[in-house]
Amino acid sequence: MSDIQSxxxxxxxxxFPEVPTSAxxxxxxxxxxxxxxxxxxxxxSVIEExxxxxxxLERLPDLNSFDAMRRYVEQQVAAPRRGDAGx
Amino acid sequence: xxxxxxxxxxxxxxTDGAPFKVLLGCGFTPIHVQTxxxxxxxxxxxxxxxxxxxxxxxxxxxxxxxxDVDQFAAxxxxxxxxxxxxxxxxxxxxxxxxxxxxxxxxxxxxQVARLTELLERVPTHIPLAVSLPTxxxxxxxxxxxxxxxxxxxxxxxxxxxxxSWAVGRPNVHIVSPYAIDQRSAVSxxxxxxxxxxxxxxxxxxxxxxxxxxxxxxLQPVSPKKGLITDLDGTLWRGIVGDVGVDGxxxxxxxxxxxxxxxxxxxxxxxxxxxxxxxxxRNNPAVVGEAFARSxxxxxxxxxxxxxxxxxxxxxxxxxxxxxxNVGAEAVVFVDDSPMELAEVQTAYPEMECLPFPEGPGDALxxxxxxxxxxxxxxxxxxxxxxxxSLRSAAPLRASSNATEQGGxxxxxxxxxxxxxxxxxxxxxxxxxPRSLELVNKTNQFNLNGRRYSDADWHGVTSDxxxxxxxxxxxxxxxxxxxxxVIGGELAGTSLLVDLWVMSCRAFARRVEHxxxxxxxxxxxxxxxxxxxxxxxxxxxLQKFFxxxxxxxxxxxxxxxxxxxxxxxxxxYHSVTVDE
Numbered sequence: 001m002s003d004i005q006s007x008x009x010x011x012x013x014x015x016f017p018e019v020p021t022s023a024x025x026x027x028x029x030x031x032x033x034x035x036x037x038x039x040x041x042x043x044x045s046v047i048e049e050x051x052x053x054x055x056x057l058e059r060l061p062d063l064n065s066f067d068a069m070r071r072y073v074e075q076q077v078a079a080p081r082r083g084d085a086g087x
Numbered sequence: 088x089x090x091x092x093x094x095x096x097x098x099x100x101x102t103d104g105a106p107f108k109v110l111l112g113c114g115f116t117p118i119h120v121q122t123x124x125x126x127x128x129x130x131x132x133x134x135x136x137x138x139x140x141x142x143x144x145x146x147x148x149x150x151x152x153x154x155d156v157d158q159f160a161a162x163x164x165x166x167x168x169x170x171x172x173x174x175x176x177x178x179x180x181x182x183x184x185x186x187x188x189x190x191x192x193x194x195x196x197x198q199v200a201r202l203t204e205l206l207e208r209v210p211t212h213i214p215l216a217v218s219l220p221t222x223x224x225x226x227x228x229x230x231x232x233x234x235x236x237x238x239x240x241x242x243x244x245x246x247x248x249x250x251s252w253a254v255g256r257p258n259v260h261i262v263s264p265y266a267i268d269q270r271s272a273v274s275x276x277x278x279x280x281x282x283x284x285x286x287x288x289x290x291x292x293x294x295x296x297x298x299x300x301x302x303x304x305l306q307p308v309s310p311k312k313g314l315i316t317d318l319d320g321t322l323w324r325g326i327v328g329d330v331g332v333d334g335x336x337x338x339x340x341x342x343x344x345x346x347x348x349x350x351x352x353x354x355x356x357x358x359x360x361x362x363x364x365x366x367x368r369n370n371p372a373v374v375g376e377a378f379a380r381s382x383x384x385x386x387x388x389x390x391x392x393x394x395x396x397x398x399x400x401x402x403x404x405x406x407x408x409x410x411x412n413v414g415a416e417a418v419v420f421v422d423d424s425p426m427e428l429a430e431v432q433t434a435y436p437e438m439e440c441l442p443f444p445e446g447p448g449d450a451l452x453x454x455x456x457x458x459x460x461x462x463x464x465x466x467x468x469x470x471x472x473x474x475x476s477l478r479s480a481a482p483l484r485a486s487s488n489a490t491e492q493g494g495x496x497x498x499x500x501x502x503x504x505x506x507x508x509x510x511x512x513x514x515x516x517x518x519x520p521r522s523l524e525l526v527n528k529t530n531q532f533n534l535n536g537r538r539y540s541d542a543d544w545h546g547v548t549s550d551x552x553x554x555x556x557x558x559x560x561x562x563x564x565x566x567x568x569x570x571x572v573i574g575g576e577l578a579g580t581s582l583l584v585d586l587w588v589m590s591c592r593a594f595a596r597r598v599e600h601x602x603x604x605x606x607x608x609x610x611x612x613x614x615x616x617x618x619x620x621x622x623x624x625x626x627x628l629q630k631f632f633x634x635x636x637x638x639x640x641x642x643x644x645x646x647x648x649x650x651x652x653x654x655x656x657x658x659y660h661s662v663t664v665d666e
Contacts, residue, residue, distance in 0.1 A: 014091045017098050041118050045090045045291060057284045 004051075004077065008070055011050050015043035028065045043069075051077055088295055090119065093126035100129055100136040107135035107540065109305070110142070112150035112164040115288035117141040120165055123298025128161070131306040132540070139163075144286065145173075148198060151205040160542040161305040162215045164206075165297060167288060168224040171195035171245065175224045177282055183227045188238045191227065195245040203252050211258050212545030216304035218262040218297050219246055222277050222288065257465070257520065258541065260304035262297070271296040306540075309528045310463045311439065312417040313362035314353065315407055318369060318395075320423035321443040322350060322385065323377070328369055332376045337384065345450045349443070350384035352454055357389040360470025361461050362411050362477065364392055366403035366420075368427075371395040391478050400427045401434035411477060412591035414530060414624065419460055421453075467521050469568035469590075476567045476592050499657060502597065505562040507660040509601050511609075514665050516557035517548025522572045525557075529588035531627045532571075532599065535620035535642075537586070547586070552576050555586070560598055560660075567592055573602060575618075581645075582610050585618035591627070599631050600655050605662060607648050616645045 005025075012024040016034050019027055029035040035043070040063075044055040047069070053076040063069050109128060111121055125139040140159075142150025147170045156162055169176025172194040174187060181187070209215050230236040253259040271293045281287040289297065319326045324343035325335040337346035357363045363385070367374060374395045378387040387393070392410045394403035400422070408415060415435040422428050423443040432440040439460065444450050463470075516522050523544045530536070539547065548555050558571035570593040574586035584606070589599055606615055619642045621629065632640035635654050 011091070014094050038116075038118050041116070041285060041287070042090075042094065042122070045119065046094065048291070049089050049091055057281055057287075 004074055005070055007050055008047070008066070008073060011043065011046045012066065015039065015046050025066050047073060053077065088123060088126060088299070090122060090291055090295075093122045093295075093298075096126040096129050097122065097137065101134060102136070104134055104136035107132050107137045107161075108159045109137065109139045110150065110154055110156060110159040110162045111139050112142050112147040112162075112166075114145055114147035114165075114167060114170040115282070116144065116286040117165070119287070119289060119291055119294030120298045120301075123295045124163060124301050125298075127299050127302030128306050131302070131308070132538070148202045148205065151202070151208065156209050156213060159213060160540045162209055162213060163301045163305060164202075164215070164217045165301070166202075166217060166219055166246075167222055168195075168220045168242070169288075171198045171220075175227060175242075176288075177225055177279070178286065183225065185229050188227065192238065192241050192245065195242060199245050199249050203249055206249075206252075206259070209258070210545070211256070212541045214258050214260065214305050214541050216260045216262065216301045217249070217253065218267075218301060219250070219264065221264070221267050221271070221293070221297065223273065260464075262300045262304065266300055267296060307462075307464065309417075311361070311419050311460045312413050313364065313407075313411050313419070314356060314457070314461070315364045315366050315404060315418060315420045316353065317400075317422035317424070317427065317443070318365060318367040318374060318377075321421060322346060322353075322365075327373055327377050332373060332380065335377060338382070345447060347384055348454065349450070352457060353385050354389060356457070356461055357385075359461070359463070359466050360473050362413075362473060363390050364394065364407040364411070365390050366394045366400055366407060366422075368397055368400065369395050399430065401431050404431055404435060404438075412531070412594055419457065465520065467524070467568075469521060469570075472566060472568050473592060476565065498595070502657075503659045505564070505596070505659070507560065507562040507596055508663070509598055509605075509660045510559040510663045510665065511556050511602075511605055512559070512665045513554060513556045513609075516572060517544075517555045519557065519569070521569045522548075522555065522557050525569065525572050525590060526586065526588050529590060530622070530624040531591050532587075532589040532594070532631070533622065533625045533628060534584070534587040535618055536622035536625065537620075547574060558589070558598065558602055560593055560596065562596070571598060571602060573606070577610055577612070580612055580614070582606060582612045582615045583618065584615055587617070587628075594627065597656060597658055597660075600635075601658050601660050601662065603635070603646065603651055604655060604658065605664065607651065609664060613648050614645050615651075616643055618643050 009021060009024045012019065012027055013021055016027065016032050016039065018034065019032055023031070027035065040060055041057070044057065044060065047053070048055045051073055053073070059072065063072050107128065109124065111117060111124065113120055121139045121141050125137045129137040142154060147164060147166060151162070167176070169178070172191045173179040174181040174183065174191055175195070206215060224242065228236050228239050250261055253261050275290055276293040278287055278290040316322055323335040323337045323346050324341065327335045336343040337350055338344060353363050377383070392407055394406055404420065408418065416437040419439045419441060420428070420431050421441050421443050422431070425442065428440045428442055431438065441453060441456065444453060523539060523541070527538050547553060553574060553576045555572065555574040557569050558573065559569050560567045571589035572586065573584060575582060575584035603615065619632070619640050621642065629640055632644070635646060635651055636644070637654065
């Protein structure tokens, strides 16, 4: 398991404590009741803190699985830091 | 606090804990403020399960109309300009032109009037914390950003009636804008992007600040009770033993104003009821001369006790704690010497040990920190009595300690001559703020360590089947004020007491014995059952029951009338009971 993936598992466990750690990589809005419009903001906030990235909430509708989240975080971590006016 | 930590704190709440419900009025997506507010409260009510319930999105004010506030333990409101008129925010396109300004101001004024009317419905036993607008309004004003024009002033004036209304209500607390300004830069408050995408107005860090501020007002940390200060390099500049009494300074002329300001702050704390003591490795005669200087700001009579000798600082601190009869966790120690601070901190890990800094910036931070540590909601009559009552109690405590250690027992003669008078008030005990304050801050003589929110207390004191009595004491040395609270219910021929706290100021006067004797007499019962629970701090209460029972107390325990009076020492007080 990559470092990013293992840290992301921890983020999911914090945001969605009812999901067993073993099931986190299969998590999606369909399998996790708390993954609603508010729950996913909580998840994004935890991920922002963990990886020191600014989450683009406009992308949230597309990030509807653990794998999609992982790919997004990998891109953000690899990308050069940009100024983000207003944040 | 990080957001992930806040979530974990909320998740760690005991699943079987009684709910502690907080109503949050917030016009934007509240997830962050809600989480931080809940986490900070959860930390302070560890045996409860905190749930922060937010009102409808976009209607912070209406939250207090639609929700039944009576079912909440506390209420919080995060008010922003957009709540007063949506055009002051960014999610509506109602117009920012000069022709709209008058209408915006009229609307804002009307909304504040409506809000005040709704908040008036919050019962006085439910605490309410309000954060007034912290974001800059949308660019509706036609002046440059450098100028505060008339419309901006008018807008600010709109919320003044809300503040004025809050002033007269003991359960309503307004977040200090200075506290927010100090912790959250204005430019880092608005999360403009997420405001547009998801209606999240506050950045995470600003949410953390506002959430913590609201929690601090709804569930304030118990204020510290005493401050122990060093002298050389702390209360004054210079080493008095080296430079002499006239060589130490605390004024502007001698570049030592920080020390004068520190003394001024200590005087203010002392007048608010904070205990002030001195611990200094010094020559007592020289220190006495320094305190006799006419320009000394901190008068000697405000200090008790004064530990000045060449022994270790931790020895002085131990003797001061003994004289005050308070735990180390309720005390702050201030010294300029890192070595002395480390020695005291090692001896008393739970004590707040603060360095007296060299520079003005750090000194200012220390002054505000001390205000935070000793800050209280109200200053009662008992606060002013504390120091003198401890001073007068010193001979009694010394006598009591001597008796325990098998020495000369002159306690009885001291008590006989003290002219002690104990007053029991069954009539107003439940409604005076001092009762709940005493219940929630007393550790040593506390039956079970149970704490009560304002709402819990309202439930306890308004239950017709229960009694609550407050106990006051005075003697020839002066009054101690209200020093104990007892509560419970009559069940057949037995009395159940599930609440009993007594201030450490009343120790060694046999007020606890008098209290039990009075309960037996007033209720005419043969047995009193105490809902006792040992805590890490209630050893004085355990010692009392051990003496009364002849054995260590268990939970729960019953005390029979005959057994109690067989072990009860002579009581010399006069007694009054107000029904």
